Amino acid sequence: MTQSSGALDGVKVLELADSSAEYCGRLLAGLGADVVKVEPPEGAPSREVGPFAGDEPGPNRSLAFWADNVGKRSVVTSDDDDVLSLCEAADVMVHTLRAPEARSRGLDFESLAECNARLVVCALTPFGQTGPWADYQADDLVLMALGGSMAACGYAPGRDGAYDTPPLACHGEQAWRTASTYAAIAVCAALLWRDRPGSGSRRGQFIDVSAHECSASMTEWHLMAYLCSGQVHKRGPHPTLQGADGRQVAALTPDFLGPHVFSRMLEMLEGEGVAGPLSEPEFADPVHRAANFKEVWRALKRLAEIHSADEIYRLGQSAGLPWGVIRAPDEVLDDPHLRARGHFVELEHPEQPVPVSYPGAPFLAHGSPWVMNRRPPLLGEHTEEVRSEWAPHAASRR
Amino acid sequence: MALEGVRILDFTRLGFGAQATLICGCLGAEVIRVESSTRPDPVRVMPPYVPDPGDKGEGFGAATLANATSAASANRGGIFYKYNTGGKRSITVDARHPEGLALLKELVKVSDVVTESFAAGTLERWGLGYDVLSTLRPDIVYVSMCGFGHVGPDRAHVTMGPTAQALTGLTFMVGLPGRPPAGWTFSYLDHVGGYLGALAILAGLAHRQRTGEGQHIDVSQLEPATALSGALLLDAQVNSRPSRREDFPMGNRRTHPPSAPGGAYRAAGEDRWVVVSCRTEAHWEALVEVMGEPEWANDPKFATITERVEHADELDRHIEEWTSERDRYDVMHQLQAAGVPAGAVQDSADRLERDPQLEARRHFTMLGNSEVAPLPLEGLPVHMSATPAHTGGRIRRGPPCLGEDNGPVLAETLGLSAQDVAKLESDGALR
Numbered sequence: 001m002t003q004s005s006g007a008l009d010g011v012k013v014l015e016l017a018d019s020s021a022e023y024c025g026r027l028l029a030g031l032g033a034d035v036v037k038v039e040p041p042e043g044a045p046s047r048e049v050g051p052f053a054g055d056e057p058g059p060n061r062s063l064a065f066w067a068d069n070v071g072k073r074s075v076v077t078s079d080d081d082d083v084l085s086l087c088e089a090a091d092v093m094v095h096t097l098r099a100p101e102a103r104s105r106g107l108d109f110e111s112l113a114e115c116n117a118r119l120v121v122c123a124l125t126p127f128g129q130t131g132p133w134a135d136y137q138a139d140d141l142v143l144m145a146l147g148g149s150m151a152a153c154g155y156a157p158g159r160d161g162a163y164d165t166p167p168l169a170c171h172g173e174q175a176w177r178t179a180s181t182y183a184a185i186a187v188c189a190a191l192l193w194r195d196r197p198g199s200g201s202r203r204g205q206f207i208d209v210s211a212h213e214c215s216a217s218m219t220e221w222h223l224m225a226y227l228c229s230g231q232v233h234k235r236g237p238h239p240t241l242q243g244a245d246g247r248q249v250a251a252l253t254p255d256f257l258g259p260h261v262f263s264r265m266l267e268m269l270e271g272e273g274v275a276g277p278l279s280e281p282e283f284a285d286p287v288h289r290a291a292n293f294k295e296v297w298r299a300l301k302r303l304a305e306i307h308s309a310d311e312i313y314r315l316g317q318s319a320g321l322p323w324g325v326i327r328a329p330d331e332v333l334d335d336p337h338l339r340a341r342g343h344f345v346e347l348e349h350p351e352q353p354v355p356v357s358y359p360g361a362p363f364l365a366h367g368s369p370w371v372m373n374r375r376p377p378l379l380g381e382h383t384e385e386v387r388s389e390w391a392p393h394a395a396s397r398r
Numbered sequence: 399m400a401l402e403g404v405r406i407l408d409f410t411r412l413g414f415g416a417q418a419t420l421i422c423g424c425l426g427a428e429v430i431r432v433e434s435s436t437r438p439d440p441v442r443v444m445p446p447y448v449p450d451p452g453d454k455g456e457g458f459g460a461a462t463l464a465n466a467t468s469a470a471s472a473n474r475g476g477i478f479y480k481y482n483t484g485g486k487r488s489i490t491v492d493a494r495h496p497e498g499l500a501l502l503k504e505l506v507k508v509s510d511v512v513t514e515s516f517a518a519g520t521l522e523r524w525g526l527g528y529d530v531l532s533t534l535r536p537d538i539v540y541v542s543m544c545g546f547g548h549v550g551p552d553r554a555h556v557t558m559g560p561t562a563q564a565l566t567g568l569t570f571m572v573g574l575p576g577r578p579p580a581g582w583t584f585s586y587l588d589h590v591g592g593y594l595g596a597l598a599i600l601a602g603l604a605h606r607q608r609t610g611e612g613q614h615i616d617v618s619q620l621e622p623a624t625a626l627s628g629a630l631l632l633d634a635q636v637n638s639r640p641s642r643r644e645d646f647p648m649g650n651r652r653t654h655p656p657s658a659p660g661g662a663y664r665a666a667g668e669d670r671w672v673v674v675s676c677r678t679e680a681h682w683e684a685l686v687e688v689m690g691e692p693e694w695a696n697d698p699k700f701a702t703i704t705e706r707v708e709h710a711d712e713l714d715r716h717i718e719e720w721t722s723e724r725d726r727y728d729v730m731h732q733l734q735a736a737g738v739p740a741g742a743v744q745d746s747a748d749r750l751e752r753d754p755q756l757e758a759r760r761h762f763t764m765l766g767n768s769e770v771a772p773l774p775l776e777g778l779p780v781h782m783s784a785t786p787a788h789t790g791g792r793i794r795r796g797p798p799c800l801g802e803d804n805g806p807v808l809a810e811t812l813g814l815s816a817q818d819v820a821k822l823e824s825d826g827a828l829r
Binding site: 234324 | 402600609673756784
């Protein structure tokens with residue numbers, strides 16, 4: 001059994017999920033829950049997804065599987081009665097079954113509740129259990145399209161005002177991840193309610209997560225912009241500065257935060273010898289600045305010509321500007337701030353000669369630290385161990 | 399409701415922190431926003447403004463705080479309505495006024511959670527750091543949420559959503575080869591940070607429920623994002639394959655697992671698109687059938703997914719010839735009827751006005767307040783059978799007008815009479 005003092009210490013989670021919900025189980029494991037992933041004999045579908053360690057496919061070599069299944073144990077079974085017996089012991093079941101399949105397998109909520117009245121069941125599906133699109137097929141790309149993120153991202157139109165590039169969906173399965181995160185939130189809320197002292201008769205419940213709804217609610221100000229103005233805000237890039245090393249910086253100039261923002265920026269630019277006309281008194285007036293923004297941007301470009309992207313980032317931050325170097329995702333591994341916060345966790349794996357760093361705690365909970373001491377499980381690695389730990393408790397739950 | 403009985407004293411503002419407490423409000427927690435009428439939450443006073451029935455509507459444009467604070471009201475900022483559903487209540491208290499500070503300390507004693515999203519060190523300077531909070535209430539769950547968190551060499555750094563997106567690779571992952579990244583036109587990481595902030599609050603409450611102990615949970619906007627790129631960090635280490643390379647990102651093309659055809663294709667109308675994403679041979683065969691078995695689809699270079707990926711450019715041209723003459727929703731529904739993943743690229747108007755699935759799920763709830771007529775607002779997009787969430791929170795109300803709950807909150811939490819409140823007001827503590 002895992003030793004942990006995490007917030008969900010002692011909570012047993014059964015995961016019967018394809019890749020769309022694995023991030024939920026990862027989060028619950030990080031919170032200290034004992035997360036057991038039930039897989040068919042051939043392994044969860046994500047084990048077939050690359051990239052693979054050494055670019056050699058294999059059920060224990062999928063880096064996509066490693067990324068989202070760190071912290072879990074693996075049980076192999078093809079028998080739904082086995083699943084039910086594990087449900088008797090579990091506190092939570094996370095699955096990705098649509099209603100018809102759940103029913104036909106006897107894994108619908110009513111059946112599960114009969115087996116364990118305190119079980120919190122969370123179903124994560126593309127469109128939810130109900131509604132005209134409940135049977136529709138979706139992958140992350142389809143969800144990003146229907147949810148509105150895609151329409152809001154991309155390059156500027158061409159000179160004639162027409163777009164010559166498509167709307168773009170971010171990589172990394174963001175719609176599924178948002179849905180998984182909301183699922184974890186709801187599971188935690190359901191457990192808190194169930195286990196509130198003095199509420200002994202409280203039961204589990206069914207949590208229905210629609211990835212489409214989750215995806216539709218993550219476009220920040222866009223819906224309000226339409227409601228307020230009657231116009232859809234179209235996609236386009238926010239301006240970036242290119243450093244001397246060819247990398248970019250997101251260099252925001254949030255005038256709306258107040259006049260001190262510009263005065264500190266000016267000081268920094270003057271220090272670098274690139275302020276040019278910005279030193280002139282009329283630029284102290286935000287209205288003049290807005291009307292002559294090209295000059296502001298030119299000064300920033302002069303700065304960018306003589307510095308690397310990282311240097312530009314730090315110069316901007318030293319002047320109190322919310323600048324950020326645009327990193328490729330793996331470049332976070334070198335961030336001294338994240339390292340100082342102990343963010344990355346190294347775990348060994350039999351398929352790897354050296355330990356691998358994983359993103360760790362999404363927050364620093366000083367009293368109930370994030371738990372990450374289990375590498376991603378080999379296929380079926382814990383079948384017997386889990387059965388002997390969980391199954392004997394089944395009788396006492398009835 | 400799931401969080402009934404939980405009281406959150408909420409010093410969050412803008413997006414990141416407010417997203418966390420909005421989720422808790424929708425789950426039934428009482429969220430008391432501690433605000434300032436002299437330094438209002440910027441999202442209360444920034445455009446886009448919710449139109450006055452008498453306005454023509456200002457729409458979105460260059461924003462300055464100078465413009466915004468001259469707006470007639472602190473209750474028309476549109477983004478405020480995005481991040482402050484959940485039945486949040488609003489009090490105005492001046493933490494820099496000795497009576498205001500004393501009041502806040504009394505409120506801490508009767509709260510379960512304190513949340514804030516100021517720059518690191520701000521609450522300490524006011525005299526409300528964790529050492530003080532935990533003296534007032536030993537089991538307080540204190541969740542701070544700010545760009546770089548409270549510890550670390552860069553903790554004084556300033557962030558907005560795009561900053562965190564840049565630093566954690568989210569900006570980089572939106573783009574076409576050979577061009578700088580396009581990035582996002584919205585702060586996705588204000589949402590993600592907020593989700594993890596909510597999870598932190600729930601984790602703090604769970605730990606307290608089990609052990610009786612409170613704690614400080616330090617949430618940054620960076621750490622919630624590092625796992626969002628999936629296998630890329632591992633690929634860089636295990637296979638020495640950095641994600642900064644020629645063939646990544648490839649716009650909407652997906653390789654793990656591959657999708658071909660896969661991407662956004664032009665549909666009929668101006669700047670209208672539809673996504674088609676075939677992951678299996680069955681998807682491909684069904685697509686070909688819906689397209690009427692065109693001759694080109696028989697070409698061996700499209701026979702298997704591997705070959706379709708290899709000839710993706712040519713494949714995409716063929717698909718787009720078909721889609722570009724058709725309505726995006728017709729394509730979507732025809733393909734879905736045949737079991738092929740497909741979806742119209744929807745914008746804000748589409749989601750609000752022509753998405754029958756969001757409507758069937760009652761995704762939007764009409765809510766307003768004393769100043770703003772009801773709008774279709776969002777809450778928690780999760781359906782719980784025993785403890786349903788509600789966009790209006792416990793009290794079934796829209797986002798609060800600034801300071802509208804001074805009297806009621808102070809009466810309910812601290813038993814203050816109307817006279818007590820009036821005295822505090824005239825002393826300047828409730829600004």
